[in-house]
Amino acid sequence: MYCILVYDVGEKRVGKMLKHFRQYLNWIQNSVFEGELTKGQFDEMMGVAKKLMKKEEDSIILFSMQSNKYLDKKIYGVDKSGLTSNFI
Amino acid sequence: MKRMYYIFTPGKLKRKENTVFYVPFKNVEPQDDENLQNEVLLSVDSDMAESLPTNKIVLPVQDIDSFYIMTEASFNTKFLDFCSANKIPIHFFNYYGFYSGTYYPKEYLLSGSLLVNQVKHYSSISKRLEIARKFIEGAAFNLSKNLKYYNTRNKDLQAQIDTMEGLAMDIPSATSIEQLMGIEGNIRKVYYTGFEEILGKEFELISRKYNPPSNPLNALISFSNMMVYTTVLSEIYRTQLNPTISFLHEPGDRRFSLALDIAEIFKPLFADRLIFKMINNRQIQTKDFESRLNGYYLKDTARKAFVQEYDEKLKTTIKHRKLQKEISYRRIIRLECYKLIKHLIGDTEYEPFKIWW
Numbered sequence: 001m002y003c004i005l006v007y008d009v010g011e012k013r014v015g016k017m018l019k020h021f022r023q024y025l026n027w028i029q030n031s032v033f034e035g036e037l038t039k040g041q042f043d044e045m046m047g048v049a050k051k052l053m054k055k056e057e058d059s060i061i062l063f064s065m066q067s068n069k070y071l072d073k074k075i076y077g078v079d080k081s082g083l084t085s086n087f088i
Numbered sequence: 089m090k091r092m093y094y095i096f097t098p099g100k101l102k103r104k105e106n107t108v109f110y111v112p113f114k115n116v117e118p119q120d121d122e123n124l125q126n127e128v129l130l131s132v133d134s135d136m137a138e139s140l141p142t143n144k145i146v147l148p149v150q151d152i153d154s155f156y157i158m159t160e161a162s163f164n165t166k167f168l169d170f171c172s173a174n175k176i177p178i179h180f181f182n183y184y185g186f187y188s189g190t191y192y193p194k195e196y197l198l199s200g201s202l203l204v205n206q207v208k209h210y211s212s213i214s215k216r217l218e219i220a221r222k223f224i225e226g227a228a229f230n231l232s233k234n235l236k237y238y239n240t241r242n243k244d245l246q247a248q249i250d251t252m253e254g255l256a257m258d259i260p261s262a263t264s265i266e267q268l269m270g271i272e273g274n275i276r277k278v279y280y281t282g283f284e285e286i287l288g289k290e291f292e293l294i295s296r297k298y299n300p301p302s303n304p305l306n307a308l309i310s311f312s313n314m315m316v317y318t319t320v321l322s323e324i325y326r327t328q329l330n331p332t333i334s335f336l337h338e339p340g341d342r343r344f345s346l347a348l349d350i351a352e353i354f355k356p357l358f359a360d361r362l363i364f365k366m367i368n369n370r371q372i373q374t375k376d377f378e379s380r381l382n383g384y385y386l387k388d389t390a391r392k393a394f395v396q397e398y399d400e401k402l403k404t405t406i407k408h409r410k411l412q413k414e415i416s417y418r419r420i421i422r423l424e425c426y427k428l429i430k431h432l433i434g435d436t437e438y439e440p441f442k443i444w445w
Contacts, residue, residue, distance in 0.1 A: 019105045019106070019107075022105065022107050022146045022148060023106055023107045023148055023149050023150055024148050024150045024151070025148055025151075026146075026148060026151075027146055035148060035151060036089070036091075036151065037150075038089075041150050045150075086091040086092060086093045086094060086399070087094050087096065087392070087395070087396060087399075088093065088094065088095050088096060088097055088099075088110055088145060
């Protein structure tokens with residue numbers, strides 16, 4: 001599935017979350033990630049994320065869809081595209 | 089599905105924070121590989137430099153299927169170790185775009201009994217012939233399928249198709265591997281004569297030559313075949329098959345000959361069709377090649393364009409008849425490996441992949 005993940009966590013845990021999610025998804029903006037995951041990868045990722053977060057304070061929101069075919073992405077301002085590409 | 093990552097801009101790959109960082113050379117700190125950095129920066133031509141990413145890029149390790157290094161890159165053993173731990177093969181291509189090798193991480197899907205069976209099928213001449221025949225049969229079918237496609241589109245290729253099908257009739261009666269290879273060679277020779285009809289005069293093949301490729305089309309065919317070969321190798325790595333024991337090609341030293349065997353079946357679909365498409369749409373033209381050292385080579389920009397199309401191609405999905413679901417072209421290769429395994433362990437007889445659309 002194709003995911004867009006945003007998080008808002010306490011300052012202390014921002015770095016940890018960043019490092020963790022970077023292993024699974026492409027970083028596109030501060031606290032925003034995007035990418036393709038399998039069910040297994042997703043469970044693995046969220047399993048660890050749940051341990052890292054403080055349930056009372058932090059929030060992680062995940063938007064997901066079957067594939068990015070239906071996703072219309074537009075970038076305004078600074079174009080950081082290429083960060084999600086597999087051609088470097 | 090995990091993606092293949094293609095590195096076209098010179099830089100350093102490293103393990104950091106349990107994932108992969110890519111740092112273009114102009115951002116590498118001076119104390120790291122200073123000599124290497126200067127050397128490489130001098131060799132980067134101006135139009136490449138513009139497309140250099142300005143910052144580090146973090147690649148999600150969980151998204152990496154394999155690496156294709158098409159340029160100068162540096163890394164250390166920590167990075168290789170990390171790739172091994174995450175089961176990521178790295179394919180290297182040299183300055184001229186020739187395949188130079190693969191970093192093949194430690195095997196992780198081991199099966200002693202399959203290995204024994206694989207060797208048994210290799211050493212018994214009748215069993216080996218049976219499999220080799222299937223590979224050629226599949227390859228011949230797919231080759232003629234390609235010509236048939238263009239035959240219905242105002243190109244006259246009937247003569248080639250007839251000759252190829254005539255030659256293919258001899259496959260079942262072949263009694264040695266050499267004979268099979270001979271038939272395969274003849275079929276391909278006829279097949280290549282059809283290229284001029286499909287691609288027009290501008291890209292003339294005359295004859296297939298490599299080491300070095302004698303004209304632009306030869307260069308393109310060589311490059312695309314290497315891409316198919318490496319893709320097949322990556323897929324074999326994901327199965328229990330041993331990549332060095334092959335049936336059609338002679339298992340030699342220092343090469344993964346099973347990948348050559350299986351690639352035979354997929355070259356018509358993955359490589360040739362892409363060549364036809366890209367040349368006919370003028371995405372690749374004769375000016376995209378340069379002649380050097382008695383040979384022709386693809387320029388960087390064209391190489392990148394080709395790889396991009398190739399990657400798209402692998403992601404294309406079709407409905408599989410037997411499985412009744414959408415699968416990608418890349419998946420077909422894996423399924424082919426599974427079919428071969430089933431044959432080797434005596435479960436189901438191997439039937440080569442034939443283009444059914």
